[in-house]
Amino acid sequence: MLEAIGAGLAALATPQAALFLVIGVVFGLAVCTMPGLGGIVAMALLLPFTYGYEPGATLALLLGAHIATIWGSSVTSILFNVPGAAKSLALVFDGHPMTQQGQAGRALGASATAALLGGVIGAVFLAFSIPIVRPVMLALGPSEYLMLALWGLTLIATFSEGSLLKGLVATALGIMVAFVGMDPITGTPRFWFGNVYLLDGVSFPVAMIGLFAVAQMIKLFVKGKISVKRIAGEERSSVLDGIKDTLRHWWLVVRSSLLGLWIGVLPGVGASVGGIAAYAHARQTSKTPERFGKGAVEGVIAPDATLGANEGGGLMPTLAFGIPGGESMAILLTAFLSMGIVPGPQMLTSGLDIVFTMVWVIVFANVLTTLLGLSLAPQLARLPMMNPNLMIPVVLSVCLFGAFAARGLVVDVGVAALFGVAGYFLDKYHYSRANFVIGMVLADMIERNLHISLSLYGPAFVFTRPVTLAMLLVMAVTTALPVMRRRLRTRAEARVG
Amino acid sequence: MSRRGQENVLAAVLLCVFGGYIAMSLGFGPRARFVPLPIAAAGLACLVAQVVRQNLRRDDEPGDAGPFTAFDGSGDALPAQAAAAPVGQTQDGLRSTGRRELAAIGIVALFVGLNTALGPVPAAFLFCAGYLSLSRHYAVWKAVVFAGVFVTVIYLLFVVGLEVQLYHGLLEPLIERF
Numbered sequence: 127m128l129e130a131i132g133a134g135l136a137a138l139a140t141p142q143a144a145l146f147l148v149i150g151v152v153f154g155l156a157v158c159t160m161p162g163l164g165g166i167v168a169m170a171l172l173l174p175f176t177y178g179y180e181p182g183a184t185l186a187l188l189l190g191a192h193i194a195t196i197w198g199s200s201v202t203s204i205l206f207n208v209p210g211a212a213k214s215l216a217l218v219f220d221g222h223p224m225t226q227q228g229q230a231g232r233a234l235g236a237s238a239t240a241a242l243l244g245g246v247i248g249a250v251f252l253a254f255s256i257p258i259v260r261p262v263m264l265a266l267g268p269s270e271y272l273m274l275a276l277w278g279l280t281l282i283a284t285f286s287e288g289s290l291l292k293g294l295v296a297t298a299l300g301i302m303v304a305f306v307g308m309d310p311i312t313g314t315p316r317f318w319f320g321n322v323y324l325l326d327g328v329s330f331p332v333a334m335i336g337l338f339a340v341a342q343m344i345k346l347f348v349k350g351k352i353s354v355k356r357i358a359g360e361e362r363s364s365v366l367d368g369i370k371d372t373l374r375h376w377w378l379v380v381r382s383s384l385l386g387l388w389i390g391v392l393p394g395v396g397a398s399v400g401g402i403a404a405y406a407h408a409r410q411t412s413k414t415p416e417r418f419g420k421g422a423v424e425g426v427i428a429p430d431a432t433l434g435a436n437e438g439g440g441l442m443p444t445l446a447f448g449i450p451g452g453e454s455m456a457i458l459l460t461a462f463l464s465m466g467i468v469p470g471p472q473m474l475t476s477g478l479d480i481v482f483t484m485v486w487v488i489v490f491a492n493v494l495t496t497l498l499g500l501s502l503a504p505q506l507a508r509l510p511m512m513n514p515n516l517m518i519p520v521v522l523s524v525c526l527f528g529a530f531a532a533r534g535l536v537v538d539v540g541v542a543a544l545f546g547v548a549g550y551f552l553d554k555y556h557y558s559r560a561n562f563v564i565g566m567v568l569a570d571m572i573e574r575n576l577h578i579s580l581s582l583y584g585p586a587f588v589f590t591r592p593v594t595l596a597m598l599l600v601m602a603v604t605t606a607l608p609v610m611r612r613r614l615r616t617r618a619e620a621r622v623g
Numbered sequence: 624m625s626r627r628g629q630e631n632v633l634a635a636v637l638l639c640v641f642g643g644y645i646a647m648s649l650g651f652g653p654r655a656r657f658v659p660l661p662i663a664a665a666g667l668a669c670l671v672a673q674v675v676r677q678n679l680r681r682d683d684e685p686g687d688a689g690p691f692t693a694f695d696g697s698g699d700a701l702p703a704q705a706a707a708a709p710v711g712q713t714q715d716g717l718r719s720t721g722r723r724e725l726a727a728i729g730i731v732a733l734f735v736g737l738n739t740a741l742g743p744v745p746a747a748f749l750f751c752a753g754y755l756s757l758s759r760h761y762a763v764w765k766a767v768v769f770a771g772v773f774v775t776v777i778y779l780l781f782v783v784g785l786e787v788q789l790y791h792g793l794l795e796p797l798i799e800r801f
Binding site for chain 1: 629630633637640641644647648651652654655657658659662663665666669670672673676720723724726727728730731732734735738739742743746747750751754755758760773774777781785786787788790
């Protein structure tokens with residue numbers, strides 16, 4: 127394992143990897159501080175660059191951008207009262223009041239330091255969880271992987287925003303799209319409409335670019351404008367005050383990071399829940415809860431520590447089981463697959479150096495994000511004023527050029543556009559795009575493991591494999607429980623009403 | 624059209640997709656349709672349940688008040704307190720949103736058409752210059768200069784950096800002749 131730790135670090139000790147890390151972090155910070163774009167768009171735009179470079183450099187670019195987008199979205203919450211992503215919503219409650227009171231520097235300092243500490247705790251968790259998870263993974267067979275994939279899908283649909291039924295419909299649509307092309311088991315061409323292009327299936331990076339980036343530009347065009355107002359008092363604090371605050375509340379940072387790790391490991395629960403849960407926890411455990419909502423620095427520290435740690439937790443199931451925890455992890459998984467990195471037991475055996483490269487990238491990207499973010503914060507704060515009229519042609523051009531570059535096929539430009547339109551309407555009517563994408567990513571794992579399980583264990587494999595049966599029961603309970611709870615709560619409210 | 628009407632139109636489109644998918648799956652061998660068929664059937668069942676639910680409900684679900692609640696970049700809807708005022712609540716608003724949606728789709732389709740006809744580099748140049756000047760963001764000469772610089776950056780990034788083989792468009796033979 128020590129050898130893998132060294133090899134992971136060595137993969138980043140090249141000029142290309144170092145440069146890509148800096149580019150990724152700066153790009154992530156810039157994109158995420160522009161309301162209207164956001165972290166997912168940033169990731170989707172980077173997908174064409176996953177070909178042709180060193181694996182360490184590509185990981186540095188993607189993960190670096192991803193880590194930077196997490197803190198970048200907190201910046202807009204604190205400065206403009208507009209969360210860059212749903213997960214940064216909790217930062218609005220106390221971060222923006224601090225800005226209004228002239229303590230933006232302190233809030234940004236606290237936010238960046240908490241995210242850094244949370245991120246490092248997440249990376250350490252990822253590193254230490256490997257020896258624990260490895261024997262478990264090696265003991266699991268195809269039927270258990272099948273159950274894990276199905277559990278991931280149902281859990282994601284259950285916890286996703288909006289209607290459960292719409293979530294399940296979106297998941298089914300995603301799986302169905304993934305089945306277009308040659309069936310890997312029987313070699314039968316499926317849903318190809320006699321078009322040779324479709325025999326290769328739909329390219330995942332192209333679909334992601336369309337679903338998120340193109341759809342977001344359509345959304346921006348329809349909305350027409352971005353309304354961002356900055357109401358700030360005269361600055362009366364410094365970044366250093368925020369750093370000191372975070373170090374003073376170190377125990378809150380540790381507890382919030384552990385919460386972030388736990389939420390990251392669970393597929394589908396998502397960082398948006400994590401941020402709010404951390405905020406609620408900080409408020410509940412505070413000796414002066416009445417300060418919350420009026421500019422309490424703990425209300426900034428707790429969500430950011432959780433969001434920082436969430437990534438290490440989220441990477442664990444993504445790498446170990448190939449089950450992404452959310453849409454950003456699904457995009458990362460797509461990038462890993464296009465780089466030839468196949469998640470599963472081999473990641474924790476022969477691919478251990480790649481896992482440790484990621485651990486190092488998380489650490490370095492967090493440090494760099496904090497350093498660059500704090501020094502560039504005043505400049506970044508001006509970016510959201512960029513006009514959509516400028517943003518739309520620029521981003522759309524990069525998106526569609528990126529879609530073309532993914533495989534060098536002009537047809538992919540049309541496919542990205544189609545997915546863009548589909549993504550816009552799915553989003554508009556609350557059919558979760560996250561579920562769609564995760565369905566797409568997990569479809570192959572489900573089909574392959576189902577066929578292998580049937581061949582190896584026979585048609586009654588669920589009942590002959592006790593672990594599989596137990597997992598099926600857990601899946602049934604975790605799917606039914608939130609629905610039952612919601613129904614009981616509605617009935618109780620109706621009775622009271 | 625009301626929000627519920629729009630939802631029903633989308634559901635009808637999705638019903639056709641699921642129905643078509645099931646019909647096509649039936650044409651495959653038993654092993655090839657073993658997973659796609661039940662998944663499509665389950666999706667169809669969920670969609671039918673959703674259609675029944677949305678038409679029996681008295682009000683639109685809380686999250687469906689308008690087409691957007693906020694720009695979040697992640698696809699997750701943000702709570703109303705953090706969001707800009709929803710648009711498209713009134714009939715006029717819905718109509719204007721519909722028109723803008725059609726225009727947005729038209730713009731994307733136009734860009735795809737330019738890509739197919741001319742190839743990605745000239746398409747990006749024409750699209751950027753055209754969009755920036757027609758939206759009156761820049762004067763024509765400024766839009767052309769901006770598009771030129773931007774396309775050069777894209778070219779360096781993708782063609783020089785990533786060594787992407789360029790596609791020269793359907794019109795290439797015609798242009799070569801002249």
